[in-house]
Amino acid sequence: MKTQLLSTLENARQYTLSVAAAMPAADYAFKPDTAVWSFNDLLHHIGYGILWWNENYIRQQPADWNPPAATKTAAATQAYLTKSFDILQKSIEKADTDEKVIHGVYATLDHIAHHRGQATTYLRCKGITPPEYTF
Template sequence: MKAQLLSTLENARQYTMNVAAAMPADNYAFKPDTATWSFNDLLHHIGYGITWCNENYILRKQADWNPPAVTKDAAATQAYLSECFNILQKSIEKTDTDENIIHGFYATLDHITHHRGQATTYLRCQGVTPPEYTY
């Protein structure tokens, strides 16, 4: 089961990082509407969501929702997002996978997928074809 989780996580990481890299750095401040996050804010939220879910669902440590300051540019945001995936990967590697861990893992993936779908829409709004989805 652990190998399957890690494989699924790697797929999510690769596709998410490809989506992040597809947006030109100059367009990271893009917002499709004034009521939405910027592309940069959205990716930062994905990253923080990964670490928050990791704390609460995988490590089973109660963590309040208290995101750090948003990263300032494409390079910093992509580095932050990559590190968040690394943190989750290390936790999965070290943790015995029981039903609660598996449920938390898939809740985390659901959150990533939800916001990554928004990010692909942001790409299209900027005339960028999203990377091909791989499964």
Template sequence: MKTQILATLENAKQYTLAVADGMPAEHYHFKPASEVWDFNELMHHIGYGIYWWEENLIRQQESDWQPPKVTSSKKQTIAYLEKAFDFLKQQVETMAGDKTAIQGFHATIDHITHHRGQATIHLRCKGIEPPAYRY
């Protein structure tokens, strides 16, 4: 079970980083509509969400939603995402295989997928073809 979870996580990491890398640095603050996050904010949200969802749903330690200041550049945001994914991998490697932790992991992955899908729309709005879906 843990092998499959780690494979799912690695796939999510690599695909998310490919989406993040697909947007040129000069368009990281692009937003397709005024009421949505720009690309950078969206990618940063994915990173923070990994930490929050892991704490609240995998470890079941309730905490408030208090995201840090949004990173300001493509390079910083990609580094933040990499660090968040690496943190989650460390937690998965040591997590108990109980039903609650596994459900929390899948909820975390679902959150990543949800917002990564939004990020692909940002890319398309800039005329950039998103990286091919990986599974």
């Protein structure tokens, strides 16, 4: 089970980082509507969400929702995403894969997919074809 979880996580990591890299750095402030996050804020939210879900559901250490200020550049945001995925991967490698952990991993992946789907829409709004999804 752990091998499957790590493989699925790696696929999510690669695709998420590909989506992040597809947006030109100069367009990270883009938002398709004033009522939504910028592309940068959206990706930062994914990174923080990974960390929050990791604490609460993988490590099972209750943590309040208290996101830090968003990173300011494309490079910093992509580094934050990479670090978040690294931390989650290490937690999964160390965890017993009981039902709570498995549920936590899939809940985390669901949250990533939800917001990554929004990010691909932002790309299309800028006339950018999102990277091909692989599974």
